[in-house]
Amino acid sequence: MISRNQQLFERAQRRTPGGVNSPVRAFRSVGGTPRFFVEGLGPRVTDVDGMIYLDYVGSWGPLILGHAHPEVVAAVRETAARGLSFGAPTENEVDMADLLCELLPTLEMVRLVSSGTEATMSAIRLARGHTGRDLLIKFEGCYHGHSDSLLVKAGSGMLTFGHPSSGGVPADLARHTLVLGYNDSAGLESAFAEHGAKIAAVIVEAVAGNMNLVAPRPEFLRTMRELCSRYGSVLIFDEVMTGFRVGAQGAQGLYGIHPDLTTLGKVIGGGMPVGAFGGRREIMTKVAPLGPVYQAGTLSGNPVAVAAGLATLKLVHVAGFHERLAQRTRQLTDGLVSAATQHGVPFSAQAIGGMFGLYFRSECPQTYAEVMQCDKEAFNRFFHAMLDAGHYFAPSAFEAGFVSAAHTEADIAATIAAAEGVFRGW
Incomplete structure (x- = not known):
């Protein structure tokens, strides 16, 4: 049975170039069908098929407090x-x-x-x-x-x-x-x-x-x-x-x-x-x-x-806000690196404040040329496996990710556990 996401995407493509109003949303980089969201609350979003995801896109950065604060x-x-x-x-x-x-x-x-x-x-x-x-x-x-x-x-x-x-x-x-x-x-x-x-x-x-x-x-x-x-x-x-x-x-x-x-x-x-x-x-x-x-x-x-x-x-701008956000973001990147290393997957990650980068490369890139050396196909595989598990990352190997103040330690731990499962079967 065709999903509601697929139905909407097919309909959208008849009237909107690529079916989207901003190119990266089309999933062309990773393949597959983009998700059409109906609700966001805290660190989670819900799509038209009722699937709930922990969101690490956050509307591409603005939602530092999470959805619908x-x-x-x-x-x-x-x-x-x-x-x-x-x-x-x-x-x-x-x-x-x-x-x-x-x-x-x-x-x-x-x-x-x-x-x-x-x-x-x-x-x-x-x-x-x-x-x-x-x-x-x-x-x-x-x-x-x-x-x-x-x-x-x-x-x-x-x-x-x-x-x-x-x-x-x-x-x-x-x-x-x-x-x-x-x-x-x-x-x-x-x-x-x-x-x-x-x-x-x-x-x-x-x-x-x-x-x-x-x-x-x-x-x-x-x-x-x-x-x-x-x-x-x-x-x-x-x-x-x-x-x-x-x-x-x-x-x-x-x-x-x-x-x-x-x-x-x-x-x-x-x-x-x-x-x-x-x-x-x-x-x-x-x-x-x-x-x-x-x-x-x-x-x-x-x-x-x-x-x-x-x-x-x-x-x-309250005392300790950015320190807490940075700590939570480092929890995510450190945990993902540990999970990948444990299973021998070439992978690196870094966090700056509430932003993070994930790279299928042994070291974090410092130049555009080094970014281009990352394994894009490995990222696409990771992206879809995590999406299926209910964790929404940017649908491109060339976009930063975002953690919000609404993400709890338990949320981050759940994402790391899901990634560990993905890397285990790599």
Whole structure:
């Protein structure tokens, strides 16, 4: 008998490209049928066939408190009852701006938007407007949303300009983006030596989470900060994923590096669509209506979404929250490594705050090339075995995972036990 998940997927594919509204949801990387969810509560989600899963995707990071946290839901209900949108300022927006600037000292001013893609796109435009330069540096394997300047892959050599990695991106636009190797300090120094006077900005996932989880080498971030300061380029930390997820002050607090601009999303919306970009006052005052860099959005600062974000941020910033979350995430990664090692499966894992990476490789990767060495077929086998056992990981070998405050020690232990069973039969 065909499952309800299969029925919905077949129906969806008739009207929606690939049957999904964001590509990785289609399960193309791992094969099989995507799950259509009807409910989430705490660390668990339920699909249309009634199967319950321990969830390690968490809507790709925003649900740091778990699904349907009662205080977040209450804030949404209370705000929605007074109106869904105004297209005019609200007090919630002012409260959110004050809170973000209080929590992240590098933010002197901030502008709210509706998504992480919108935040990074706007920050890059602002950096170009501020510096009067065109050239952007990004890093292979880092994803910053689907705006044209960022859908660029590496050229054939270390210092060649990028090529479009998506249809519809003009080659003339891609030539303004230089793509370097993540964690390659020497490559960064060479790029600035050759192009420094033309570089408007460097944008980086301070902790990479879109080629699986890759931690930065400390000298990589330090070199980046020093070079941007020396050449007058804008350093943009994309903390859409890491902001308030890897620590109370995000990756910039964790590694002690001060960017000029920061982009935020995910956690600051608590599961609702909110993004933000902010940083030094000198730069932010170039944004319209104060300056010449135009940015606008009908639903920017939507009161219902901001209410969810405010409630989430206040619950996250209590004593010991991030320490407990990091400990629970390490419990998961340490347990999975132990289970794999016990049965001779080449496997490694690491955790940074509430994020984790799983790799079918003997050592954790530090570069994009090393990520590509992971055994993708082994991951796919693991993914489906764990899915069948009721444990939902990201349906791709190249995505980070997430633990929430709602996951208990018993939940983590159950996942480790299920993985041990999978590895035993490997």
